[in-house]
Amino acid sequence: MSEGTDDNEWGERTPDAVLHTGTDELPDPEDIVLASGHDITPEKLEEARRLLDEEGAAGVEKLLP
Numbered sequence: 001m002s003e004g005t006d007d008n009e010w011g012e013r014t015p016d017a018v019l020h021t022g023t024d025e026l027p028d029p030e031d032i033v034l035a036s037g038h039d040i041t042p043e044k045l046e047e048a049r050r051l052l053d054e055e056g057a058a059g060v061e062k063l064l065p
Helices: 029-035 042-063
Strands: none
Touching: 029 042
C-alpha cells in the first residue's frame, strides 16, 4: 500500500485567487466591533467609525489581519 497521496484524491485544486476573499466595501462599524471581540456599545461603535473614517481598509487590517 502506498504512503503517498494521489493528487486527485481530494478533487481538483482550487486556484489561489479564488481562496482569497475581499470586498470593495468596508465593513460596518458593528462588524468591526464584533470581530475585534468586544460587545457593541456606543463607545465601541464610535471607535470603529473613527477607525474606518481615518484609516479605511488599512485600519481594518490592523484589527483583522
